[in-house]
Amino acid sequence: MSNREADGSFVSSAPDVLSSIGPCPICKRELSGHSYSLLASEVVDRKSGQESLITFFESLKNRDWKRLLKAGNWEGLSDNVELYGIVCGGAVVLVVIRSPFELYDDDEILLVETVAEEDSRLLLGLAKDKTWKTLK
Numbered sequence: 001m002s003n004r005e006a007d008g009s010f011v012s013s014a015p016d017v018l019s020s021i022g023p024c025p026i027c028k029r030e031l032s033g034h035s036y037s038l039l040a041s042e043v044v045d046r047k048s049g050q051e052s053l054i055t056f057f058e059s060l061k062n063r064d065w066k067r068l069l070k071a072g073n074w075e076g077l078s079d080n081v082e083l084y085g086i087v088c089g090g091a092v093v094l095v096v097i098r099s100p101f102e103l104y105d106d107d108e109i110l111l112v113e114t115v116a117e118e119d120s121r122l123l124l125g126l127a128k129d130k131t132w133k134t135l136k
């Protein structure tokens, strides 16, 4: 469940969901203290949104970061998928969450994937202007 504040920024339960993936897949320690950012988002289940959702997952699979980071669609009255990046050392853990419109539905983790350091470097270079926060 995510909301958008008046200024357009996200108020998301993401930190809780991210913490629920357990220890960091890279360093095997607690995720608290790791930096994370919302990298991209896309709308689910709207007919006109299908094409962009396919593009979203294809870009992710193909490590097409430029294309992926352009995905910034978000619809308050639909389910959304959100891509988060968690940084550990020189590598990134990608977490894709399905954030339901329904208030009482839980966010669902669709994918947790570690990106190789070289790809991570490219991704972090492109995402340096995103808002990075620290997991508590």
Ligand SMILES: [Zn+2]
Binding pocket: 024, 025, 026, 027, 028, 029, 034, 087, 088, 089
């Ligand atoms: Zn770690």
